[in-house]
Amino acid sequence: MGRSPCCDKVGLKKGPWTPEEDQKLLAYIEEHGHGSWRALPGKAGLQRCGKSCRLRWTNYLRPDIKRGKFSLQEEQTIIQLHALLGNRWSAIATHLPKRTDNEIKNYWNTHLKKRLAKMGIDPVTHKPRCDALGSVDGQNKSAANLSHMAQWESARLEAEARLVRESKLRSQASFHSQSQAQQQLGTSSASLLSLLKQTTPPPPPSPPPPAPCLDVFKAWQWQSQGSVWSKSSIGGPLDLESPTSTLSFSENAVHSVVGFGHNSTAKIDSSEAGGGDWRGYGNGNPTLSTSSSDEKAEVAAFPTADDDDMVIFPTTQGPWSPSTTTAKPPPAASSSFVEGFTDLLLENSDDDDKNNNDNSEEEEEEDEGEDDANNYWNNILNLVDSSPPDSPLF
DNA sequence: AAAAGGGCCAACCGCGTCCAG
């Protein structure tokens, strides 16, 4: 493949932007919008290629860009999302609305990557490194469990995403095929979470789909009230009987735009869910839950490394409900998002993070190894739980 | 005080994807 660079034309300026150029670009976009980037430079009187203009706008001139140091919360978000998404900076940036992907990427490469390495966590895989975990068997096992959970979840997501896509294709082919697809979805959920089903009553029969629109990714909803097994933000009784998945079909495909950290319901219209942009799911990282009905089971299930021993994570922050499954209690306190992870971060902060020392007073006891790893991944899971619904990934 | 080294960040490059014709 390969296309010639858009700035091959002689006479086009490259390199740092001058204030005059910024002003021209700003003024033009404010008045006309950017429209076609290709055509913009000529209209705006800039000797730049459209790409350069776009970059300058999105990374610097855009009015909604927050500049300056990253807050601790932002750091946590980046790290946790990177654990789930990898180097998909644009996707990560959607969770930090006022930060650009470029900025996040730079910050990661220059600060966070090093800090994680210092913590003994591989910044690429986010797995604790063996040499840093200590030699205690329990610690190693715990780390193995945690990474196993993440890997299992990734695989699960990939499988479900694939099935959603397939179901969409089928639904487009014919109404009959659509029913088939749903059957497969149910089957998939059943197989993926069969262990879970062993300990919970079977879900009620799924009603026929009202429309061929898929509302995917209803799971991981933020529950501000802290109810572990709660229903979707729409309300209604809690369905503990359907821990399978929450892929639902709804009449109206809606984009629900809710701010990060608030009650959120991820909805993706059928075009996105089926034939649309699934790039974000390519590596199977983001979380997808499906259900056979409109019920949204607020649960994420992970096998441990033992695999015969399912761990059920409440996807909300709140008290663990022992009545839900035979599972173990949550492995670490997810209730303190900041404390656990922040301590980890601050503990390993470089000198350049001294501005965050407000929290350092809270650093007290630390259970090295297992607790750290638990906190690390639990916070990642919590973050997924609270991910913004308008993200292309969740 | 000057040179060297490293960190940081804005900008560029090339590839992948989307979409209209």
Place this chain on the structure above:
DNA sequence: TCTGGACGCGGTTGGCCCTTT
């Protein structure tokens, strides 16, 4: 269905600035 233009994304680079020697 195919093709090419346009855009978006992630990796990389160049150069400024700060710190260290």
